[in-house]
Amino acid sequence: MSAAIMTSRLPCPAPARVLACGAYLKNRACLLDGDQVHWSPVHGDLGEAASRVALERSVESLLARASGPLQAVAHDLHPDFHSTRVALALAEQLQAPAIGVQHHHAHIGVVLAEHAVAGPVIGLALDGVGLGDDGSAWGGELLWVNGVAATQQWQRLDHLVPLPMPGADAAAREPWRMAAAALHALGRGDEIEPRFAPHVGVMAARGVHTLLQRDLQCPRSSSAGRWFDAAAGALGLSVRQAFEAEAAMTLELRAREWLQAHPEFELPWTSLDLRPLVAELFTLAGSGPQAQARGAALFHLALAGGLAHRATELAHTHGTRNVVLGGGCFANQVLADRLGAALRRAGLAVFEPHGAGCGDAGLALGQAWIAACARHAGGSSGAVGAVPAAAALETET
Template sequence: MNTAPLPTVLACGAWLKNAACLLVDGAPVWSAVHGDLSDPAACAALEASVEALLAGHGAPIAAVAHDLHPDFFSTQLAVQLAASLGVPAVGVQHHHAHIAAVVAEHRIDGPVIGLALDGVGLGTDGQAWGGELLWVDGALWQRLGHLLPLALPGGDRAAREPWRMAASALHAMGRGEQIASRFASQAGEAVAAGVQQMLAKNLNCPATSSTGRWFDAAAGALGLSVRQADEAQAAIALEAAAARWLAQYPDTAPLRGAVIDTQNRLDLRGLMPALFDAGADGVDAAAAGFHLALADALADWATQAAQERGSRDVCLGGGCFFNGILRERVTTRLQAAALRVHRPLDKGCGDAGLALGQAWVAAQQLAATPQNISSKETEPCV
């Protein structure tokens, strides 16, 4: 980590639960949380907040940080603002920012291992990320591994309809021929058959490493959620089912079958047969076993990375860590491996605190190379 005084950086946040942050002498000055930038009122509030942050601080701004996604209003605002101020606009990858926010809040010195788990964030390869194992040392970072990607049949629609993610998991397991019959009653015969064909032909099926979409797949496989009216509705239903079971049977064993492949991808396909084949009486037990297996695999994955990289600090970020079962089990297992575990405190683990990570990364990058700051992150940045 660079030890020079950090420059003042403004960060405009991401799309969901947007908030802006001004980093002054390494300390955050926050705006209010504006909400999702799909709402024009939230966009207007972000503009007003940015103006207020700039007006309330006298020192010159060295850079304006933003998410890598070019279509976010927050990104476009940051680029415009940076141009007007004559300073760099610095793109920071979404999951790097999640882990950096934890590092900044806890003032951790030195490299860390990060588990960044959420619904989606644009990766440096243009793909949808969300189940990421990272190494972070200031502005330097590397994607060490990720969850095995699932296809999104129908693109963004799959994130709103967990049955589609369950269908995607079936296809990934080599059981794609079962999709039409299994989901006809939930989605309609024609739609279910259409999704089966989409997956078979890889038509309109972008890939994602998102942990949130694996939770959707698990909830869809167990019949806990077909369509989501609200964000994370399926994941919340899955956690509630697991919590009911664990309250009665706290010594439940995790499911078996999660493996790390030769590309250091965490492959969860082996957990899914127990969910698809669970009877009505086995839903809660399967949900619990899935949670425990996922948490154990994540902790073992991060522990191995910490040992290989010589780091004793592991940072947890991203909205999936609102899941209490996942968060506590991962933390307990990492601590049992003699690792120091750090979690977001002030703004929680979701996107509301992301701007701190954006600002911190840009400040670190500028302090290290003030004459050669990059407007985009590339991966790996080591």
């Protein structure tokens, strides 16, 4: 037997009835039916066989709750996710359109559905990773997204400067690799071996340096999560993670302690390129816990400052005062509080996730809402593609 289905309500009804199969990590599915959202339990990561079976059973339970035939089935763009496969199979079985929704677009869609935001917004979607519509790994995104029943209209406007991920997925588990990538990006690759060999071994440090030099197994990612890893690795706070986001959580804890003790501490920063800031963190790594805490605070203030500055520019350019925050990095309250305060000081309205939460466990709502809007607008099977920049501006007039 599957666990109980939970139901929540939205401030306005969806324009179509959609079942969404969620993400890969912290997977959770939902059925969007009118103003009701029927939620499956959180299944966990779909790399586990038990989680895959639980998702399949939950889809059956959700389908039984539908008040009528499904008008679409929504899924992530990644073709290899089990959730995508389940969605495609269900769509074929029911002869309903299967609609792919970009991961970060979906994070912003969650908040738009929960708050019924009218008109375009600037969406800041920050997390560990999600497949972009260009095939690369995203995670530090500034998007233009339309509101309410036109949420399927979106455009990627800017992003954090990408870093290479030496060893690909291994870099997400070992923050020292992202710190090494930052060194390489700073033109200081010759420091990788002497800095990291004492912690990870000569062969591992030399191997990562070689990967970076030759650009082998080094996919680039704009992920905010990977920048957190680079900062934690540069400060010597994390070499290998025992669990997901351990490095980022340690960095947040140190930053919070420093900022509570130094409430006047500020850092003027307006760039989405964090490489110069991480260069400073390397100088603090061996100077003791207080220096590390100061470095953690510097990183948070720089990230918040750069995002707030660029989001404000984009809001003015695109004629909106609404900014939406979405993605798992906003579980970090230091970042969320500092960024939100900076945006409000700039005269912008800030919308944050509510009941569904900021992480992947709530992503299915964004998938479902966007697919419902696309279906209402005449979309059929396929992915919800970004609109051209000029078309995005035209929809605001």
